[in-house]
Amino acid sequence: MMRLNVPLTGAEELAAVAEVLESGYLTQGPRAAEFERLVSEYVGVPHAFATSSATTGLHLALHAAGVRAGDEVIIPDFSFPATANAVIQQGATPVFVDIDLDTFNMDPALIGAAVTERTRAIMPVHAFGLPADMDAINAEAARIGVPVIEDAACALGGTYRGRQAGALGTAGVFSFHPRKIITTGEGGLITTSDDALAERVAVLRTHGAVRGSHYMSFVDAGYNYRLSDVHAAIGVAQMAKLDAIMAGRRALAATYGEALAGVAGVAAPHVPEGTEHAYQSYVVLLDEGIDRNAVIDAMRAAEIETTLGTYSMHLQPYFRDRFGIADEQLPQATRAHASALTLPLYPQLAESDVLRVVETLARVLESHA
Structure with a gap:
C-alpha cells in the first residue's frame, strides 16, 4: 500500500532522543529552547514557544491575545475541527466564513459580513500549506482593531509576498504532527513579533508562573502546554532536514x-x-x-x-x-x-x-x- 504520508526520520532522530534520555532532563529544557530558536530564525520572528500540540498552541495564543468568554473569532469553515475547538475551549464562539474554492482558504471578501460588536480576533487557516490572502485579512483586522492569529498548522515553509507563514499576523501556530512538514511526534509552536503577547504566552504556557531566584510566583491561572525535550530533540533533527x-x-x-x-x-x-x-x-x-x-x-x-x-x-x-x-x-x-x-x-x-x-x-x- 502506498501511504498518504510517511515522516522523513532516521538515525539522526534516534540519536537525538537517546541523548536526551541519557541526560535525564526529559521535560521542557535546552532542546526545547534550541528548537524554538531554530524555528524563530527560520520564520523570521523574535519569539517562539514550543507547545504540546498545535491545538494547545491555538488556545494559548487566543487567550494571550485577549479573547474571552462571550467573544467571537472569525475562522474559515473548511479546516480540521481543532481550529474551532480552540475557540470554544476559550469560551468564545467561532464564526464560520466560506472559502475561495480555488485556494481552499478563507475568502477575505466575506469577513466584513461576519463582523459583530463581539468580534475579538480573526484566525485564518493556511489550507494544506498555502498561505491565505493575508494582506486582505490583515486589512480587515486593522479596520476593526483585532489581532490575527494564523492557524499555520500545515504551513511551515510556505511564504506570502516573500514572508514566511507564521510571520504574517499577530501570531502564528504550527503543528508537528507526523503528517505535517516536519514532526516532533506530537507538538506545536507559537511564533510572534509582539513582545507583550510573547510575555503573556510565556507565563500562561507554564502554569501561570514567573520564576524568581528561589522559586516560582504564580501570577495567573495558566496551563501545562509545554513540549518535552524528548519531542523537541526530534524537532531539532528535523529542522536540519527542512x-x-x-x-x-x-x-x-x-x-x-x-x-x-x-x-x-x-x-x-x-x-x-x-x-x-x-x-x-x-x-x-x-x-x-x-x-x-x-x-x-x-x-x-x-x-x-x-x-x-x-x-x-x-x-x-x-x-x-x-x-x-x-x-x-x-x-x-x-x-x-x-x-x-x-x-x-x-x-x-x-x-x-x-x-x-x-x-x-x-x-x-x-x-x-
Whole structure:
C-alpha cells in the first residue's frame, strides 16, 4: 500500500532522543529552547514557544491575545475541527466564513459580513500549506482593531509576498504532527513579533508562573502546554532536514501538476502569484457529481491511500447541532468537503510513484464518469 504520508526520520532522530534520555532532563529544557530558536530564525520572528500540540498552541495564543468568554473569532469553515475547538475551549464562539474554492482558504471578501460588536480576533487557516490572502485579512483586522492569529498548522515553509507563514499576523501556530512538514511526534509552536503577547504566552504556557531566584510566583491561572525535550530533540533533527523536505515536496507537487493537466474530472491546486505553497498535503478538487468517497475506495483497492481534503466544520455533528448553519450559507466549503481529495505526497516518493497515482486516478475517474 502506498501511504498518504510517511515522516522523513532516521538515525539522526534516534540519536537525538537517546541523548536526551541519557541526560535525564526529559521535560521542557535546552532542546526545547534550541528548537524554538531554530524555528524563530527560520520564520523570521523574535519569539517562539514550543507547545504540546498545535491545538494547545491555538488556545494559548487566543487567550494571550485577549479573547474571552462571550467573544467571537472569525475562522474559515473548511479546516480540521481543532481550529474551532480552540475557540470554544476559550469560551468564545467561532464564526464560520466560506472559502475561495480555488485556494481552499478563507475568502477575505466575506469577513466584513461576519463582523459583530463581539468580534475579538480573526484566525485564518493556511489550507494544506498555502498561505491565505493575508494582506486582505490583515486589512480587515486593522479596520476593526483585532489581532490575527494564523492557524499555520500545515504551513511551515510556505511564504506570502516573500514572508514566511507564521510571520504574517499577530501570531502564528504550527503543528508537528507526523503528517505535517516536519514532526516532533506530537507538538506545536507559537511564533510572534509582539513582545507583550510573547510575555503573556510565556507565563500562561507554564502554569501561570514567573520564576524568581528561589522559586516560582504564580501570577495567573495558566496551563501545562509545554513540549518535552524528548519531542523537541526530534524537532531539532528535523529542522536540519527542512530545506531538503521542502525541495522534495515541491518537486513532486510540480510532477503532479504536469501529470494531472490532461486528466478529466480533477483540478490541481491553484497557487496565487506571490505565494509559495508548502504542500503539507496535495489536495485536488474533483468535478461536481463525482463520488469522492467511491474514488477513495477504488484507489485503496489499487493499493494507494487517499483521503478527503479536510472537514467543512458546520457539517460535523457537534457544530451542526450547536449552530445549525445551512449548507447554502457556506456553499464553497460544503462543496470542498464533498469533492476535495488528498493524494500521497512525501519526499521519499519517486517520480514514478506520483505518475502511478495519477494514472490510477485517471482510470478510476474514467470508470466513475
